[in-house]
Amino acid sequence: MIMEKEVKASSGYTMLFVLLVLIAATIIGIIMTMNPLFLLLIPVILLIMVGFFIVNPNSSKVLVLFGAYKGTVKENGFFWANPFYRKIKISLRARNFDSERVKVNDKIGNPILINVILVWQVQDTYKSAFDVDNYVEFVRVQTDAAVRKLAGSYPYDNFDDEQAELTLRSGMDEVNEALETEITERLAIAGIKVMEARIGYLAYAPEIASAMLKRQQAVAIVAARKKIVEGAVGMVEDALTQLSEDNIIDFDDDKRASMVSNLMVVLCGDKEAIPVVNAGTLNG
Template identity: 80%
Template sequence: MKYEKNIKASSGYLMLIVLSLIVITMVVGLIVMDNPLFLTFMLPILFIGRGFFIVTPNSSKVMVLFGAYKGTVKSNGFFWANPFYTKQRLSLRARNFYSERVKVNDKIGNPILINVILVWKVSDTYKAAFDVDQYEEFVRVQTDAAVRKLAGSYPYDNFADGEHELTLLSGMDEVNEALENEITERLAIAGIEVMEARIGYLAYAPEIASSMLKRQQAVAIVAARKKIVEGAVGMVEDALAKLSTDNIIDFDEDKKASMVSNLMVVLCGDKEAIPVINTGTLHS
């Protein structure tokens, strides 16, 4: 049998009544009738007593008879089953797994620190009990392997302006979906259902963090300067067109070049401009 089989065990309360009657009969026989043969009732008492078990909410009992899987009891309550069954308890509750931060290389070779938050539960008790050895350890190792594979499939960030490549930092929803699919595929062999998987921590490794911060700052400065220059050029064009349209001043090529130069310096400078009053002509 390679799949889970749900079975219903006998009521434990009914067998408890039977056990009580046997115990009462033995006690009466020993005390009232003073017959030592009633001591043989100990055998069925011990036999029946070993068959009782309890299944709590969101848990199960895997039944095995001399190495053969007989089924799984998932119903809650007090039950009795064949005393020769071995009863392995498996929890069906949802569990959180917060993995250790691991250092891996992203797609372009940068060392990063990453970990994952995983919510999972056992969905197939047969696979969890018999297809893998220590399914909880299997979840830990396979999750770690999935995180390493995911980190190597995407760059941490995209510094090239104008490109839209999916990255670990910017494409969090898509990356988390890919991570969940990868972990689900890996844990299916153990009968594990992945309820949620997402990146919990993501950062550059300490040895390159400061350098990458400077790189990010440089990229931000270049992008900001580009926007400033684009805006300044537009403002200069508007200013020259307005002056010419309103006939405020006649520009020759030299005057126009001088005006453009002065406006660009004022608009693009990172410090406040200091005005200089010219009391002569533009050529003085």
């Protein structure tokens, strides 16, 4: 299996000096001797000029000679190489990819909208240049495929018990880790290093968003009511116990039931309680 091979090219400044000397020699020779043989130096000059290239920071040049991979120049600077080399530029900079929002079904079949934010860079220039047709397009397509697979592996949410199962909404750290692993495996063939992958947008599809919002609100209301009732029961119990211990009032079963009923109504009601003055006895 062929892997990336980093090579060092010749200094471009040395060959530039040689080029200038040849140009000067050609011009002087033609002018002073009128010898047409000096014209033969022109193709040599042109070939030398083709060999110059520049490698910018965080960039590289893949050198190919008649279909044979000869190496990759990653060092920054001004260089010269065999004029017959084909020089393929590949950027080594980190890149951001914000995928389009795609509609997919989650694990339980609910349509959702999801996209991913990916930070990647080329790690192996040979694989990026020769193992795939277009490595940028390869990143886009494989990331989209990984997102679709991930969305189908987890439910969007679990209303019955949020701790019972990992979901896209509640288990974001675990889901992002699984997403990064999946994308890393897919992009390895192209020599791509995944620096970060995470879900950037997550929501129900418009056709069910309204119904799911109502369901979420209902679950929240039920949970809130449950907490209110639990708190009210504790407060009523404390009140009855305190009244009995301080001998403020003696409760029979009817009085206790009436007191509990009134306190629960006051504590659990949505509206403020309206007091009613009892002009008779407690049982009147």
